[in-house]
Amino acid sequence: MGRLTVAVVLLMALLAACAGVGSPTQFVDLSLRQPLPDAAEAEVRPLRIAVAAVLSPEGNIENYADLAAYLGDRLGRPAELVQRRTYAEVNDLIANGEVDMAFVCTSAYVAGHDRSEMELLAVPEISGETVYFSSIIVADDSEAATFSDLRDAVFAFTDPISHTGRVYPSFLLQELGETPEGFFSATFFTYSHDRAIEAVADGIADAAAVDSLVLDNAIARDPALADRVKVIHQSPAFGIPPVVVPVDLPVELRLELEELLLSLHDDPAGPAILAQLGIGRFIHGEDSAYDGVREMVEATGIGR
Amino acid sequence: MRHPGEPALGPRDAPERFGDWVDRIKRTATGFSVRTKILGIVLALTTVLGLAVTWQVRSVMTNVLISELDNRGRSVASDLAARTVDPILLNDTYRVFETLDDTVANHPDAIYAFVLDPTGSVVAHTFGEEGFPTELLGLNPGEGTTEIKHNHLTGEIGRFHDFQAPVLDGRAGVVRLGLSEARLTDVVSGITAQMLVTTLFVGLAGVAAASLLTWLLTRPILDLVDTTRRVGEGDLGARAAHWADDEIGDLAAAFNQMVTDLEANRETIRETETARTRLLEQLITAQEEERKRIARELHDTVGQALSSIMVGVEILTRGGDDDLLRKKDEIQSLSRETLEQVRELSRELRPSVLDDLGLAAALDRYAQDFEVRYPEISVDLHVNLSGRLQSTVETALYRVVQEGMTNAMRHSGAHTLSVLVTQSDGSVQTIIEDDGSGFDPLEARRNGKSVGLHGMAERAEMLGGTIDIESGKEGTTLYVRVPV
Numbered sequence: 001m002g003r004l005t006v007a008v009v010l011l012m013a014l015l016a017a018c019a020g021v022g023s024p025t026q027f028v029d030l031s032l033r034q035p036l037p038d039a040a041e042a043e044v045r046p047l048r049i050a051v052a053a054v055l056s057p058e059g060n061i062e063n064y065a066d067l068a069a070y071l072g073d074r075l076g077r078p079a080e081l082v083q084r085r086t087y088a089e090v091n092d093l094i095a096n097g098e099v100d101m102a103f104v105c106t107s108a109y110v111a112g113h114d115r116s117e118m119e120l121l122a123v124p125e126i127s128g129e130t131v132y133f134s135s136i137i138v139a140d141d142s143e144a145a146t147f148s149d150l151r152d153a154v155f156a157f158t159d160p161i162s163h164t165g166r167v168y169p170s171f172l173l174q175e176l177g178e179t180p181e182g183f184f185s186a187t188f189f190t191y192s193h194d195r196a197i198e199a200v201a202d203g204i205a206d207a208a209a210v211d212s213l214v215l216d217n218a219i220a221r222d223p224a225l226a227d228r229v230k231v232i233h234q235s236p237a238f239g240i241p242p243v244v245v246p247v248d249l250p251v252e253l254r255l256e257l258e259e260l261l262l263s264l265h266d267d268p269a270g271p272a273i274l275a276q277l278g279i280g281r282f283i284h285g286e287d288s289a290y291d292g293v294r295e296m297v298e299a300t301g302i303g304r
Numbered sequence: 305m306r307h308p309g310e311p312a313l314g315p316r317d318a319p320e321r322f323g324d325w326v327d328r329i330k331r332t333a334t335g336f337s338v339r340t341k342i343l344g345i346v347l348a349l350t351t352v353l354g355l356a357v358t359w360q361v362r363s364v365m366t367n368v369l370i371s372e373l374d375n376r377g378r379s380v381a382s383d384l385a386a387r388t389v390d391p392i393l394l395n396d397t398y399r400v401f402e403t404l405d406d407t408v409a410n411h412p413d414a415i416y417a418f419v420l421d422p423t424g425s426v427v428a429h430t431f432g433e434e435g436f437p438t439e440l441l442g443l444n445p446g447e448g449t450t451e452i453k454h455n456h457l458t459g460e461i462g463r464f465h466d467f468q469a470p471v472l473d474g475r476a477g478v479v480r481l482g483l484s485e486a487r488l489t490d491v492v493s494g495i496t497a498q499m500l501v502t503t504l505f506v507g508l509a510g511v512a513a514a515s516l517l518t519w520l521l522t523r524p525i526l527d528l529v530d531t532t533r534r535v536g537e538g539d540l541g542a543r544a545a546h547w548a549d550d551e552i553g554d555l556a557a558a559f560n561q562m563v564t565d566l567e568a569n570r571e572t573i574r575e576t577e578t579a580r581t582r583l584l585e586q587l588i589t590a591q592e593e594e595r596k597r598i599a600r601e602l603h604d605t606v607g608q609a610l611s612s613i614m615v616g617v618e619i620l621t622r623g624g625d626d627d628l629l630r631k632k633d634e635i636q637s638l639s640r641e642t643l644e645q646v647r648e649l650s651r652e653l654r655p656s657v658l659d660d661l662g663l664a665a666a667l668d669r670y671a672q673d674f675e676v677r678y679p680e681i682s683v684d685l686h687v688n689l690s691g692r693l694q695s696t697v698e699t700a701l702y703r704v705v706q707e708g709m710t711n712a713m714r715h716s717g718a719h720t721l722s723v724l725v726t727q728s729d730g731s732v733q734t735i736i737e738d739d740g741s742g743f744d745p746l747e748a749r750r751n752g753k754s755v756g757l758h759g760m761a762e763r764a765e766m767l768g769g770t771i772d773i774e775s776g777k778e779g780t781t782l783y784v785r786v787p788v
Binding site: 025027032034056060061 | 389390393394395396415416426431434435436437438439440443455456457458459460461463464466472475476482
């Protein structure tokens, strides 16, 4: 009987082994739960760089990650990029001293500066210029030729306090004696310039006002975009969006940052980082360069 | 029980033990009835087949469903990673949580989802307020992974799959998604149970069908067994019923034929036995008759003659010369006659010519005597033999011809008798033909009036020969073949 029993047991063991699925697995008890620890206070406080949502969060990471890494490396501490959905939230971060440095929009700067929350650190220089424009774009097959042709169009604003994306088109409407609600059939916010361009290219919006620098960069990256959208109106030159620091940033850090930015183009790593940002170099900026912006902000009351 | 001195089981013992096993299995297997064997085979086949198919389907289904679960997990995790990029980068923790929570709520297999930032801290999770199973954090693949990773894990809830999808190539963190196998296991278990139930039903149906089959198969066999027993007990009228036109039906038919033949043989034996008894009685009677005839013959002829001779001799002693001479002639004549009568008697009893000159001469003499004695019948005799035969054969054939011719003379009223004796190919063939009225040989044998016929047959059979009778209105022909 012994041999038969052994054979049967072996057969059953084999069947059981085959019936089991896959290889043995690690045991993890999901019911063993613990409260998560509060984020420990970092031993070294990282350099926090805010980037306003000129581009989508992903686009900003692509463009600014190298610069952040460079600055962190030079300052001997980790650097991290901080993003928020709106310009206003970034302004709040600066006002509360939660970030050490920020790339902001012009009208956001004007507002923050005039509330004594931030100071100019440096401005980008592109092809020797420190200006940019608001470009009114429509789809390539649109019949609209001027801004006033956009009556009853669906219009995409970028950020509620974006200068090129909201303040300037509102100013134009004000001059026409119109309001966005009356002139356009519908408006919406995209919260970034690249998404506004895509909205027009994809036909979700009939027109949008965008940062000329972002548009140039987008077309440089995707030349096919030039065939899908066209500029029907360009604003006068405005001071370029600046790099700012909170007013209460320690002077030493401020000076270190200023020095690093202004000399970036001389650093071996500099050209690649600057090319990623689409600018030539950082130079000193003057607050007076933003008086034109300031006037429009005053005139429209947006961002005050 | 092995004694201490006994050698351990050697390799030579193994085949013997194996042989014992084979014998035991054979005895066990052959010990069951056909019904049990067929039922056992059907039951074993359905069970083995059912279990094998169930197992196969179960493992194939499990593999397919797990692979499908993996694919789904990868696509859901990858979708989650894409949808959480913006809220993670914008520090919108609530939207991250909402996205995770919606996914887990809308996906039946999902048991958890959470997001880790690049440093490995939990950004948002769906485990609720009781806390977080920190064991899961140990499985973090680390930063910079651009591919979706996938772990098979087991927990208190059973097996589950953990997917790790990097957000923005890991720069924004990692989305983790847990999918449970519970639903999959339920589906597989349900199907397994269904298949086992089906197997059970098929097995029962198989047993029912096999029962019917074995009943159909064994019923005629058992009937045949019963009939055999009855025949064995002497009931030759018993016949096996014919159930079907199959091999068993053929067997029953052959069996019935055998019993029929047996019955006929027994009838023949009984008839032969009866005839033999009658023959014995008649032989005794005939012997007595023959003795009476010889006694009467001796008394009437030889006795009378001898008395006359004695009287003549008495007269001789008393009488004169003339008388003497006359008496001497009388006595001489009487003695001659008496001698002739004694010879005649002797020849009839046993013709010495058969012993001296053989069958051909004896038959020739007999035919001549027959024609002399019965002038109304003409005998045509042809004997063609290569030489003398064995004495027993010659006697038997002589008696057969004698009996056949006597029968024809007595019963058929024939006018012509033809007798042909030829030798060829190791046998002697004798044909006795008459042009008489004929008779029914079977009827004659049955009613016991054919002692002569029976005697002829007995004589032929004793020598290993055969006898055939053809009889009709044109006469009777008797064929006797005896091997030599």
